[in-house]
Amino acid sequence: MxxxxxxxxxxGASAQRMARTIRGAERRRQHRRARWILPFVAAAAGFAGYGASEATGRWHAGVALGAVLFVLALHRLYRTSGRSxxxxxxxxxxxxxxxxxxxxxxxxxxxxxxxxxxxxxxxxxxxxxxxxxxxxxxxxxxxxxxxxxxxxxxxxxxxxxxxxxxxxxxxxxxxxxxxxxxxxxxxxxxxxxxxxxxxxxxxxxxxxxxxxxxxxxxxxxxxxxxxxxxxxxxxxxxxxxxxxxxxxxxxx
Incomplete structure (x- = not known):
């Protein structure tokens, strides 16, 4: 063995190293964007969640909607590029x-x-x-x-x-x-x-x-x-x- x-x-070591280098640079750019985007995303998700809870009369429905929207935004913000x-x-x-x-x-x-x-x-x-x-x-x-x-x-x-x-x-x-x-x-x-x-x-x-x-x-x-x-x-x-x-x- x-x-x-x-x-x-x-x-594959060189290709893997290049993938890590590209992904690291992407992450740094994504972190910089997240600093100013995420507060707005959190506010929008909270507003949507509040609206859902008011419309349904169920507070947990609003919380769930807000959480889903926030997670979707995070996924989009931190997605991996085709190059890496x-x-x-x-x-x-x-x-x-x-x-x-x-x-x-x-x-x-x-x-x-x-x-x-x-x-x-x-x-x-x-x-x-x-x-x-x-x-x-x-x-x-x-x-x-x-x-x-x-x-x-x-x-x-x-x-x-x-x-x-x-x-x-x-x-x-x-x-x-x-x-x-x-x-x-x-x-x-x-x-x-x-x-x-x-x-x-x-x-x-x-x-x-x-x-x-x-x-x-x-x-x-x-x-x-x-x-x-x-x-x-x-x-x-x-x-x-x-x-x-x-x-x-x-x-x-």
Whole structure:
């Protein structure tokens, strides 16, 4: 079990930190607004409650109405923005990807190494997951595309999620994989693991940048099916892992 926990360590940490940072800034703004809004809300709720108690002749009905109105106002005032929710969803997706990959580490007896949430040198970007194994080096970017009604498909040589082109996102994934390749001094495949939206069985291949897009639950079997790269022995996997730990340190 220790190996399983270790193989998931750090997954989604940068995204979770960003979600907390954004939510913290939101809370501070909401607290400032609450200082002058809540007195008016309390007065309005009290007035409505008084009116209800007068109309019904039941004081507890007025109290209940006033309390409900006040709670609804608080909920609206302190609701979480879509931006922080998006980062939090992304962090959960990365942790789910880590759980899918964990069996490779503890069952592979050194044949596989998995590193999560790594810093790109001289950049603010981070690498979601790097997998090292018999297939060589693979960069896995996680996408939490949770809309069940939006299709992921290829059209006109580009990847689309619903009505939105993901070409820029796929180019970024390719760039991140190339940065890892430059640091590790070896070719790095680029893979996108999608949670939520359906992907055709076997995945999709984005022409031009060589990114493979597949359902996250298929990731482990996909990696095992990849052709073995010459020279990627257990020793090379572990040596490359140590190199990555130094040159691609944890982002969080």
């Amino acid at each position: 220790h190996a399983t926990r270790g193989s998931r360590r750090g997954a 929710r998006s980062w939090r969803t992304g962090a959960r997706g990365e942790r789910r990807t880590a759980r899918h990959l964990a069996p490779l580490s503890w069952a592979g007896k050194g044949r596989w190494a998995i590193l999560h949430d790594r810093q790109v040198p001289s950049s603010r970007a981070n690498l979601d997951t790097i997998v090292l194994g018999p297939c060589g080096a693979v960069y896995v970017d996680t996408k939490a595309w949770m809309s069940q009604s939006s299709k992921v498909r290829m059209r006109d040589g580009q990847l689309w999620y619903g009505r939105f082109s993901q070409q820029r996102s796929m180019d970024t994934v390719r760039w991140e994989a190339d940065r890892a390749a430059a640091v590790l001094n070896c070719p790095v495949r680029a893979v996108v693991a999608v949670h939520g939206a359906a992907i055709p069985p076997g995945g999709l291949h984005v022409p031009g940048n060589g990114v493979t897009v597949l359902q996250a639950r298929e990731l482990r079997s996909y990696l095992r099916r990849l052709p073995h790269e010459h020279g990627w022995s257990r020793r090379r996997v572990q040596v490359t892992r140590l190199k990555a730990n130094v040159l691609l340190p944890p982002a969080s």
